[in-house]
Amino acid sequence: xxxxxxxxxxxxxxxxxxxxxxxxxxxxxxxxxxxxxxxxxxxxxxxxxxxxxxxxxxxxxxxxxxxxxxxxxxxxxxxxxxxxxxxxxxxxxxxxxxxxxxxxxxxxxxxxxxxxxxxxxxxxxxxxxxxxxxxxxxxxxxxxxxxxxxxxxxxxxxxxxxxxxxxxxxxxxxxxxxxxxxxxxxxxxxxxxxxxxxxxxxxxxxxxxxxxxxxxxxxxxxxxxxxxxxxxxxxx
Numbered sequence: 001x002x003x004x005x006x007x008x009x010x011x012x013x014x015x016x017x018x019x020x021x022x023x024x025x026x027x028x029x030x031x032x033x034x035x036x037x038x039x040x041x042x043x044x045x046x047x048x049x050x051x052x053x054x055x056x057x058x059x060x061x062x063x064x065x066x067x068x069x070x071x072x073x074x075x076x077x078x079x080x081x082x083x084x085x086x087x088x089x090x091x092x093x094x095x096x097x098x099x100x101x102x103x104x105x106x107x108x109x110x111x112x113x114x115x116x117x118x119x120x121x122x123x124x125x126x127x128x129x130x131x132x133x134x135x136x137x138x139x140x141x142x143x144x145x146x147x148x149x150x151x152x153x154x155x156x157x158x159x160x161x162x163x164x165x166x167x168x169x170x171x172x173x174x175x176x177x178x179x180x181x182x183x184x185x186x187x188x189x190x191x192x193x194x195x196x197x198x199x200x201x202x203x204x205x206x207x208x209x210x211x212x213x214x215x216x217x218x219x220x221x222x223x224x225x226x227x228x229x230x231x232x233x234x235x236x
Contacts (some may be wrong), residue, residue, distance in 0.1 A: 008070030
């Protein structure tokens, strides 16, 4: 049975995030890049997972690579379709549900997006995804990303924010699954707690954690070589 990569993008971006990363390297399996940035009919993360899987080829095993929200989707896919998922790479993502504080922040995002253009949201949002030093020295990249994603569907952003706000906690799944998970985190990621990831992975030898020093929430841009090497070492 053939194996294929499935690359799942994060919130506030679309499949083009992978066009800046995948061509840099030689990958051992064919890659499928999914775009769900325009979807508005998914009410929770499980809906995204089911719809994506329904469009993937049959009689195939998959290695999922999910960035941020894409990691939440990958977890749901692994739970629902465990028999065809070989490995999962969580790139700047976590198995936890939102705290009450985080849910309040999601609601503020929804309220903002309902009132203002996407470009007004992306302006302050994108720089926060990077480590401060990287952001300061790569202003052109950040500007290009903000311009690129201004065309993302506002309704798609709102739908995905609702889904993230209401997603389940998957700590229990990590404890029981036979699927090995690789967590790639940045030491300067303002959105994900590496300490919490370390705690939940204790005594779970099948799962791995790689911490990229000086990196924020966008390792595929900030440290692409290190991301690729971590993925390559994990799947071999």
